[in-house]
Amino acid sequence: MILVFGTVCLDRIRRIPALPGPGTYVEIESETTLLGGEAANTAAALTSWGADVRLCGNPLGEGPEADYLRALLEQRSLVVEAAGEPPPRFRTPVCDIYVTPDGDRTMFGLGFSAMEPVFDPKLLPLIRGEWFTAEPNMGGVSRQAARAALGAGMKVYLMDFIRDDDPVAPGSIWQSSTDWAGFRGDVVRNTEWVRRLVDRTGCFAILSDGPNGLVAGSPELEVRAYPPFPSPPIVDTTGAGDMFRAAMLYGLSQDWPIGRSLAFAAASGSLSVRSLGATSLIASIDEINDLVSSHPGIAQQYAEAV
Known part of the structure; x- marks a missing residue:
């Protein structure tokens, strides 16, 4: 079982010819709404590959946006197990993503700063020896969940936990990108x-660096x-890191050698950029x-990872 903890939201993706300058105008060429959020993206990919997944994250809220989000989750055979009671005045989180022709994206979030539930670690299905993964978008709650998983003896995979006091323990797996850490385009550094x-x-x-590859050890x-x-x-780089994480977890859960898992993850991340959003076209294992x-x-360079 792989327990995926973190953000579940709607991604409202709009294609534009260019980002407008201050005080100017640009026409939106197309718009689509997809399942989004790092945890949902990762869980959707793992589920599509036949992995046993439990998804636990933020409340979904009520109203039309929440109903649509639940419908998108149901299409992926996913149910969100809430990590606690929703905070006051909670609304369904929505991420507006503006994608330019080069695939770069600019994001605006609504509802994310208030998404931390009143956390109860007893609600987490923590099972010794199984995999737990999280990202820090729910702040202190994400860190509490990671510490609870470590305390329960789970194998822990953390993404984008870049603070010095984050619960990155010996033997755990840490992933991030040069969007958050390191130096873009500088392999030596x-x-x-x-x-x-x-x-x-x-x-x-x-540490992944997009088209420049990755560093690992x-x-x-x-x-x-x-x-x-x-x-x-x-087309769109949204969710490439989530697809990398999902593929890495899939390989590890199958007891593949680390080099094979890394190669599978790197290839999954590369294929993810061919469509809008993270979940509109998830690459198959084949x-x-x-x-x-x-x-x-x-592939041989990855196979040499020993």
């Missing part, structure tokens, strides 16, 4: 940054750079494996 994190925490660390595994798999034409096998030179 990113390698050193990851090495310092590994030395400080004892975790297995993964642990106390047992050499900290080194890995190349990216070629991506299709970029598609991901085909991308890996069609680039044996790159």
Whole structure:
């Protein structure tokens, strides 16, 4: 079982020709509303690949937006197990995402700052030896949940926990991107940054840098750079990190070697940029494996991760 804890929301994605300057106007070319949120994206991918998933996160609220969000979850055979009672005046979180032709995105959130429930760790289905993953968008609640999972003896995978006091424990897995940590486009500095994190925490660390590949390592595994798999034409980079995390967790839950899991995750992240949003077109296991096998030179570099 993989327990995915974190954000569940609506992603309202709008394609625009360019971001407008101050006081100017731009026409929205298209709009679509999708299931979103880091936890929901990750759980949707894992479920599509046949993994046993429990999704636990923020309240969904009431009203038309909440009803639509529940319908999108039902389409993915997902049910959100609430982590506690909703705070006062809670509303369904919605993320407005503006995507330009180069695939870059600008995001505006509504309802996220008030999404922390009155947390009750007894509501979490914590099972010793199973996987737990979280991102920090629910602030203190996310950190409490991660500490509860560690205390229960779960295997912990944390994404974007970048504070020095975050619960990154020896033997856990940490993932983030150069949107949040490290240095975009600088492999040497990113390698050193990851090495310092590994030395400080004892975790297995993964720092992705989009089209520049990633750096990964642990106390047992050499900290080194890995190349990216070629991506299709970029439509939208929303959720690429969530697809990477889901694929990494899938491989780990199947007891794959770490290099195979890393390659599968990197290929999954590359394929995720071919469509709007994270969940409109989730790559199949066969598609991901085909991308890996069609680039044996790159795959070999991942296979050398020992």
